[in-house]
Amino acid sequence: MNQEYIKPNAWSIIEEGWSPGLVKSSESLFSIGNGAMGQRANFEEQYSGETFQGSYVAGVYYPDKTRVGWWKNGYPEYFAKVLNAPNFIGIDVFVDGEPLDLNQVDKVTDYRRELNMKEGWYERTFVAHFSDDKAIKVIARRFLSLEIDELGVIDYQVSVVKGDVKIEFQPYLDAGITNEDSNWDDAFWEIEELISEDHQGFIRSRTNKTNFHVCTFMQSELVQNGEHLQYANHLEQNTKIIRHTASIELQERETVTLRKYAGYCSSLNHQQYELFDAARKVLTHATLAGYDVLLQGQIEQWAQIWAMADITIDGDLKAQQGIRFNIFQLNQTYLGKDARLNIGPKGFTGEKYGGSTYWDTEAYCIPFYMATKDQQVARNLLKYRYEQLDKAIENAEKLGFSNGAALYPMVTMNGEESHNEWEITFEEIHRNGAMVFAIYNYVRYTGDFSYVPEMGLEVMIAIARFWHQRATFSQKANKYMILGVTGPNEYENNVNNNWYTNYLAKWCINQALENLDKVKDGYDDDYKRIIGLTHLSGSETASWREVADQMYEPIDVELGIYLQQDGFLDKEIIPVQELEGKHRPINQKWSWDRILRSCYIKQADVLQGFYFFEDHFSRQELEKHFDFYEPLTVHESSLSPCVHSIQAAKLDRMDQAYEFYLRTSRLDLDDYNKEVEEGCHITSMAGTWMSIVEGFGGLKIVDDKPSFETKLPEQWKGFSFKLNFRNQILHVQVDKSGTQVTSHGTEPVDVIINGEEITLQPQMVNA
Amino acid sequence: MNQEYIKPNAWSIIEEGWSPGLVKSSESLFSIGNGAMGQRANFEEQYSGETFQGSYVAGVYYPDKTRVGWWKNGYPEYFAKVLNAPNFIGIDVFVDGEPLDLNQVDKVTDYRRELNMKEGWYERTFVAHFSDDKAIKVIARRFLSLEIDELGVIDYQVSVVKGDVKIEFQPYLDAGITNEDSNWDDAFWEIEELISEDHQGFIRSRTNKTNFHVCTFMQSELVQNGEHLQYANHLEQNTKIIRHTASIELQERETVTLRKYAGYCSSLNHQQYELFDAARKVLTHATLAGYDVLLQGQIEQWAQIWAMADITIDGDLKAQQGIRFNIFQLNQTYLGKDARLNIGPKGFTGEKYGGSTYWDTEAYCIPFYMATKDQQVARNLLKYRYEQLDKAIENAEKLGFSNGAALYPMVTMNGEESHNEWEITFEEIHRNGAMVFAIYNYVRYTGDFSYVPEMGLEVMIAIARFWHQRATFSQKANKYMILGVTGPNEYENNVNNNWYTNYLAKWCINQALENLDKVKDGYDDDYKRIIGLTHLSGSETASWREVADQMYEPIDVELGIYLQQDGFLDKEIIPVQELEGKHRPINQKWSWDRILRSCYIKQADVLQGFYFFEDHFSRQELEKHFDFYEPLTVHESSLSPCVHSIQAAKLDRMDQAYEFYLRTSRLDLDDYNKEVEEGCHITSMAGTWMSIVEGFGGLKIVDDKPSFETKLPEQWKGFSFKLNFRNQILHVQVDKSGTQVTSHGTEPVDVIINGEEITLQPQMVNA
Secondary structure, rough: OOOOOEOOOOOOOEEEOOOHHHHHHHHHOOOOOOOOOOEOOOOOOOOOOOOOEEEEEEEEEEEEOOOOOOOOOOOOOOOEEEOOOOOOOEEEEEEEEEOOOOOOOOOEEEEEEEEOOOOOOEEEEEEEHHHHHOOEEEEEEEOOOOOOOOOEEEEEEEEEEEEEEEEEEEEEEOOOOOOOOOOOOOOEEEEEEEEEEEEEEEEEEEEEEOOEEEEEEEEEEEEEEOOEOOOOOOOEEEEEEEEEEEEEEEOOOOOOOEEEEEEEEEEEOOOHHHHHHHHHHHHHHHHHHOOHHHHHHHHHHHHHHHHHHHHEEOOHHHHHHHHEEEEEHHHHHOOOOOOOOOOOOOOOOOOOOOEOOOHHHHHHHHHHHHHHOOOHHHHHHHHHHHHOOHHHHHHHHOOOOOOOOOOOOOOOOOOOOOOOOOOHOOOOOHHHHHHHHHHHHEEEEEEEEOOOOOOHHHHHHHHHHHHHHEEEEEEOEEEEOOOOOOOOOOOOOEOOOOHHHHHHHHHHHHHHHHHHHHHHHHOOOHHHHHHHHHOOOHHHHHHHHHHHHHEOOOOEEOOOOOOOOOHHHHHHHHHOHHOHHOOHHHHOOOOOHHHOOOOOOOOHHHHHHHHHHHHHHHHHHHHHHHHHHHHOOOOOOOHHHHHHHHHHHHHHOOOHHHHHHHHHOOOOOOOOOHHHHHHHOOOHHHHHHHHHHHHHHHOOEEEEEEEEEEOOOOOEEEEEEEEOOOOOEEEEEEEEEEEEEEEEOOOEEEEEEEEEEEEEOOOOEEO | OOOOOEOOOOOOOEEEEOHHHHHHHHHHHOOOEOOOOOOOOOOOOOOOOOOHHHHHOOOEEEEOOOOOOOOOOOOOEEEEEEEEOOOOOOEEEEEOOOOOOOOOOOOEEEEEEEEEEEOOOOEEEEEEEEEEEEEEEEEEEEEOOOOOOOOOEEEEEEEEOOOOEEEEEEEEEEEOOOOOOOOOOOOEEEEEEEEEOOOOEEEEEOOOOOOOOEEEEEEEEEEOOOOOOOOEEEEEEEEOOOEEEEEEEOOOOOOOEEEEEEEEEOOOOOOOHHHHHHHHHHHHHHHHOOOOHHHHHHHHHHHHHHHHOOOOEEEEEHOOOOHHHHHHHHHHOOOOOOOOOOOOOOOOOOOOOOOHHHHHHHHHHHHHHHHHHHHHHHHHHHHHHOHHHHHHHHHHHHHHOOOOOOOOOEEEEEOOOOOOOOHHOOOOOOHHHHHHHHHHHHHHOOOOOOOOHHHHHHHHHHHHHHHHHHHHHOOOOOOOEEEOOOOOOOOOOOOOOOHHHHHHHHHHHHHHHHHHHHHHHHOOHHHHHHHHHHHHOHHHHHHHHHHHOOOOOEEEEEOOEEOOOOOOOOOOOOOOOHHHHHHHOOHHHOHHHHHHHHHEEEEOHHHHHHHHHHHHHHHHHHHHHHHHHHEEEOOOOOHHHHHHHHHHHHOOHHHHHHHHHHHHHOOOOOOOOHHHOOOOOHHHHHHHHHHHHHHOOOOOEEEOOOEEEOOOOOOOOOEEEEEOOEEEEEEEEEEOOOOOEEEEEOOOEEEEOOOOOEEEOOOOOOO
């Protein structure tokens, strides 16, 4: 753990006391978002200290030319970057002409930040001392509306603590922003048009190359004692910035509030020529409703989210805070309303990694969205990949595949591959398997098979074709092998027969064959359409089957384990525990070759297979593999602890399960990886949810029924979570006395609770 | 073969006829150099067509910041770039005010280039037609002096073919040059001072970061009918260019010549403040001597080189031209006078690849320099690496090695690693073995053991330490393995137990141990100094020995072959012959992952070991391995054909040997790899020499004696070469009637000719 300054609290993230060194960390942790846009917790007023500015509009990106000096064939030409967007939160404040800048004032006291997760707002409070005789107190609260997702609202309240002062507010829009993550320092944005009139300002900018048009807008008002003040608004603008100025004289103890309604309208949702009008409508709507009504709406929207998604942990405040932070951030990032969007690795909290979509979505995020929202949301996530199937086929063609074989990208915004390390882009192909697993998982959980004939089967066929072509027949072994891959453990590259990849490839082919049969039997029109489209023949499927049937599995018979890859046992096997601290984390301390030839594992690899396919293996097998691989795992991926927590819980190793749980749930709050300044690890937060629901809750689907094998860590008095299972709401409560499952649905549900099968009637508890 | 426009000629490279599309190819092929500087065959006068400008000063480089977007630990921060230097060849010509530009004039006829390799000069002739009534003929000859290696001389003769014209010459120096190979478009040079007076001009520029100072200089004169003309010289200069102007009126059939003496003085050889003086001295010396005397000197210098280095091939003009072109270019690139210099992959013919030193020097170039020059030259090449031992130790430290272990860089200018692909920089570690092989080879050939106690042993110890630490003990195999490497075949990355690397590692350790014993026995002072310096203990050498003794060798018992690496036989083994043409060259047609999992070999790998250690293996073993690996080899490295030519000759497969020979010797002239525009493949040219001397000549050293097993390709009537063997000059002549070896030395020499041992007396022939 790298930091411990966040105050434990069940519903809020709280920082107390002024520490300039923590500004960038808090800018990440107190980020807000509403699925359509988001922003780091940057200060409204100017700040000359260390800061990392970030405002983001979902779906708006820039294809930055890549910086690879050497060139191997098949690489993408660009990397789709998450874009820092024009800043609308800015409110410069002058006190008797002197700028309010926490890095410059005499003293800052009573500094406090709160991210209220229950109600969905963020507030910063402080007293700024300009001299012994002059001080003001600020309470700045803001939120990004869930109701009107193009709108942000800022309530910036200034009270005079000492002295009589003249306060000048300068709310502004700034489109002169840049990306920290830029390869060539190209301009990502062009500013097209600025309009500043009365109390409103609008800037229309356009992204280069991708031509997204975004109108950033604002309107301000001054409020005192509940009254809107009339004031002379001085308008200023240059080529990049619109700045308004409102002044007021205040006596000691008087208070005034600058309200700013602001936001983005983008060409994703409006015709380009309608952007200004759309923005004006948002402002009209917002100002007519007013701050209090909008805030109330925000609180209600979040209450609805929490009603379904909340997890309670009794008797462990930090664990409680951790899980709610994860659930909150996931909902801030993606709400599932728009099938064009996805779950970026940093959400709206930073730029790093670029792209919005990784295999994290299919492997880690879908279960969360499937269980805590309407199943349409998970379907939208699947549909996103279906829509990008053509690009995945193109991507495979660049690597020499043919006949409609698809390779989904490692990283993408629009379906095209963005990543460019050959050992990842070209070789971390197991990602293709996660696409099929997500379809399987969706059907298993929701019972909605209709997705398969409508869209999923086409994806499965294209992926089966990929695996069929990617396998190499080894005459020596008389088996099909998959040579030259990188598994989920990215600390081994270009290995032969990564067990997880081979197993998944075989399974994908079998899934495609099974689902082909199901569609043939029950969906004749779809079947004909798909066969017509794919030209799939019996001889082709027969050749797939041969590859699946003859797929090689690396095994060490003596140890009785599946080998991570053919050469794994040639390595020196020394448990992580015996590695001196100075070598950790190895990805910062060791050169790449040393990492590669070491036995150390970045994240679950063989165990990822045991996680996906838990019912294929016995508890004894899981135990053996967990005991072999976990001690070699350095967990240097944010995706690592959750899978291990779930498996430790299954094996009744509750201390270890709890330790992994804390690590995943408070990864960012406690900054385990020393990088929270760059943003939060959004996709792994879904893994945290899984480690409660699938780990301690022991959820799995058995013959169309949810089954719970509950385990209570001894540090907890109890915990509870809810599931939307096929439109019935199940509330699972676990404490020392046992497990209660209540159905809040309208239909009876069959559930299995710790081995016992029960039919729950609506509103009935099992106990 | 990609082109065939060079006229076959025994001593010259000749192009005839004006083809703008060939300008860049010819700029490479007609390049000139004198070991200290060199230049592409760019036109003196302006040219608005496609051209690749290049002038180079040996040892002057720029550390260009690398462009790797991702970052893994241990990477170098820069890549030492070969620098395009200020241009001194420029002579703009105006005919009645109209610029002479072969891309703009009405017509070009009688165009011809000749690179006279025998005499060491380059000449371009053409007639430029400005209109039906106006044409001039130009004969422009230039050379870079071997006698005064800071001097270049240009004789630019203009005759009026039609019309009476005013000719204006504008000789200039241009320091406003850039590199094509630049990562960030940084300025590589700063211009510090320009001096232009009378008929002389000087520009002092400085390289950024490395602070090399280079004075580029010129002096011009007009000559007509053997008389130096007095003329008004108009001086012009801006911040980057010095330009002089001399005009003369000519009548039809009259001729005038602009002579330009020019060159570089650099801070490698002079104090910075003395650069202008040094340049003035060169000019004084040159103008006093005059063009004819300087040219005569050049011819004599080259005659001396050829007297020792020439190879004749009788009855095959293209083969003859090819070998002389290779020998000529090697001598243009490196003459062995300066131990700070080395043999860059493109010499002075292009910028590509950067760095001046690769393992090519040790593995391919040393034999050529050892046999055709004084042995001090080869010693200088070894000493170059000794001088860089500290940097090689630092390089190894960056990768986690300790205790004085050294890893020589993949690419360097000054000993620091410049390369940055992890699979090469961190893993192509066999390069370390070539350093030891070169020492062994030098001692074996020259009999000069003194290099070992003086310098070589320290290098061997540091390299033995590297291999000792780099090996991994596999408990499973009870052997030491070398995991995660790239062998000479760069089409496999991060493989385990590359046979060549393992074999070489073991051999290096044994070499270090043997040489330690020899030095201990005969060089007590050196031994004590080295032990004091390295703190080498008996227990350390014992642990080396254990690694060497227990080194694992991948073998397939069934096939009876050493495996290129552990997983080689899991690949689909399909001979290159069965690969359709559209897939070749695979490095341009296939994505990297596809190349890696294919069985195709870029250049000799197992066979490189058979080449280095030919006496360790029987002819049957060579045959078996050649038959297994060669058919899988795509020869997409310029270093590939020569080794295979030598081995084919040993196996009496003369057609194949001849085919490989032609490919290596005319690689650039016929542009086999479709890239000669970027420059010539200098280091592989030494391989061409080896394929004659060691292939067809069958040279090896047996018990301190040169042994020749000669083979004559049936396309040839005969061939001959010379060797400096331990200061005795041996002249080997092979024809259909047999092999003659003549000694031109002063001492008797024992030689073995086709199995028969003979003592040759001075001036004696064996026959």
